[in-house]
Amino acid sequence: MNEGKVFSLYDFTALTKWIDTGLHHAMSPFWAVITELLIIGVLILIFYALIGLFLVYAERKVCAFMQNRLGPNRVGPFGLFQTIADLLKLLFVELVPIKNADKFLFNLAPFIVIIASFMAIAAIPFAKGLHAIDLNIGVFYVMAVSAMGVIGILLAGWSSNNKYSLIGAMRSGAQIVSYELSVGLALITVVILAGSMQLSVIVEAQRDGWFIFKGHIPAFIAFILFLISSTAETNRGPFDLAEAESELTAGYHTEYSGIKFAFFFLAEFMNMFIVASIAATVFLGGWMPLHFGAWAAGFNHVMDFIPPFIWYIVKTFFVIWLMMWFKWTFPRLRIDQLLTLEWKYLLPFNLVNVLVMAFIVLMGWHF
Numbered sequence: 001m002n003e004g005k006v007f008s009l010y011d012f013t014a015l016t017k018w019i020d021t022g023l024h025h026a027m028s029p030f031w032a033v034i035t036e037l038l039i040i041g042v043l044i045l046i047f048y049a050l051i052g053l054f055l056v057y058a059e060r061k062v063c064a065f066m067q068n069r070l071g072p073n074r075v076g077p078f079g080l081f082q083t084i085a086d087l088l089k090l091l092f093v094e095l096v097p098i099k100n101a102d103k104f105l106f107n108l109a110p111f112i113v114i115i116a117s118f119m120a121i122a123a124i125p126f127a128k129g130l131h132a133i134d135l136n137i138g139v140f141y142v143m144a145v146s147a148m149g150v151i152g153i154l155l156a157g158w159s160s161n162n163k164y165s166l167i168g169a170m171r172s173g174a175q176i177v178s179y180e181l182s183v184g185l186a187l188i189t190v191v192i193l194a195g196s197m198q199l200s201v202i203v204e205a206q207r208d209g210w211f212i213f214k215g216h217i218p219a220f221i222a223f224i225l226f227l228i229s230s231t232a233e234t235n236r237g238p239f240d241l242a243e244a245e246s247e248l249t250a251g252y253h254t255e256y257s258g259i260k261f262a263f264f265f266l267a268e269f270m271n272m273f274i275v276a277s278i279a280a281t282v283f284l285g286g287w288m289p290l291h292f293g294a295w296a297a298g299f300n301h302v303m304d305f306i307p308p309f310i311w312y313i314v315k316t317f318f319v320i321w322l323m324m325w326f327k328w329t330f331p332r333l334r335i336d337q338l339l340t341l342e343w344k345y346l347l348p349f350n351l352v353n354v355l356v357m358a359f360i361v362l363m364g365w366h367f
Contacts, residue, residue: 010127010128010307010308010309011128011129012127012128012129012130013128013129014129015129016129016130019036019039020032020036023035023036040122040132044118044121044122044132047121048117048118048121048266048270051269051270051273052266052269052270053083053084053087054083055269055270055272055273055320056083056086056265056269057072057079057080057082057083058317058320058324059269059324060072060079060082060083061079062321062324062325062328063324063327063328066325066328066329067328087262090258090259090261090262091258091259091262092258093257093258093259094257094258095257095258095259095260096255096257096258098160098161098162098255099161100161101159101160101161101255102158102159102161105155105158105159106155106156106159106160106255107260108152108155109152109153109155109156109159110152110156110253110256110260110261110263110264110267111152111263112148112149112151112152112155113149113152113153113156113263113264113267114263114266114267114270116145116146116147116148116149116151116152116267117146117149117267117270117271117274119145119148120142120145120146120271120274121270121273121274121277123135123138123141123142123199124142124199124274124277124278124281125199125200125203125281125286125287125312126287126309126312127287127307127308127309127312128287128308130309131199131200134198134199134200135198135199136196136197136198137197137198138197138198138199138200138202139187139191139197139199139202139278139282140197142199142274142278143180143183143184143187146271146274146275147176147180149176149267149271150172150173150176150177153169153172153173153176153242153252154169154170154172154173154252155169156169156252156253156256156264157169157170157172157251157252160252160254160255160256161255162254162255164248164249164250164251164254165248165251165252165253165254165255167248167251168241168242168243168248168250168251168252168254169242169251169252171241171242171251171335172235172241172242172251172252174335174339175232175233175235175239175241175242175338175339176233176235178339178342178343179229179230179232179233179239179342179346180233181342181347181350182225182226182228182229182342182346182347182350183226183229183230183233183275185225185347185350185351185353185354186222186223186225186226186229186350186353187222187226187278187282188354189215189218189219189222189350189353189354189357190202190211190215190219190222190282190283192354192357192358192361193211193214193215193219193357193361194211194282199281199282199286202281202282202286203281203285203286203287203288206285206286206288207288207291208291209285209291209292210283210284210285210288210290211282211283211284211285212283212284215357215360216360216365218353218356218357218360219283219357221349221353222283222350222353222357223279223283225346225349225350225353226279226283227279227319227322227323227326228346229342229346230275230278230279230323231275231323231326231327232338232342233275234268234271234272234275235268236268236272236323236326236327237326237327237328237330237332238326238327238330238331238332238333239332239333239338240327240332241332241333241334241335241338252264272320272323273316273320275319275323276316276317276319276320276323277312277316279316279319280312280315280316280318280319281312284315284318284319285311285315286311286312286315287308287309287311287312288308288311289303289304289306289308289311290303291303
């Protein structure tokens, strides 16, 4: 197949370069960069809001399906406007001041949580040439900035002057710090296979086959371990000990109301979207279509006509559906079971899996 013609119809590189060149011709380099940053920021804000609202709706529908219910079906067609109605309600709810709370940290915490997810989403390649920044340490960057969200959670729990909030924050801190190790090791397994931490390079390396297939059994094991660990890292059920309603009211955001509560709520869904995007990018080929070898050239050519952004979205929402399936299928773990799962099972499995993948790559046994 002529690789030079593949995806040329859907390559956004020429468009982004044209915008960059046009801005630099129209204004000074400083203002051109500022304008580009503003454009990217507004686009990410819009995307963030739309995806967040849709995921809340999808969560309700998936939950209803699992429990043999209908879910939202009154406000708008198929209940599509129910989430918007809830957002408007949260926007106009009174912000209740908390007596004896540390006001500065209490107000700062939700912004830290949501800014961390904003920073992480900037490095994700949505299609060829369609990403805010293409860092050569993209995997490391996403892991680093997404882990900053726990600072906001710890601040929220401590500054609320509420014992339930503090317990929830301490649980979340222990949980995220623990499972961050397994998330990192699962990604290192793929980095060894790809030979790079740059997300665009990792996607390009999957042009002739996704890593979940090319990397043999270790890549598939790393995918499963990443799913479990990232579900725990985002405080999703059955690992939602930090906000266990039956024990801690609402956990670390018990004392929050209105738009501040909405920030925590939205950040949780966006963190789920980010880890699903990373899973789709490093294991399932990102925006790359499904290709089999040269013997399936006709099938590969047909797959090339589907826009890369559609491939990326479908793969990401498939992983999100798996995470929602986990939440509404398995009962919540106890905190000791949660930490035992990580330190006694997932971490040793990951360490062995990294060594096996390194050996396979060294011997050249991967596809």
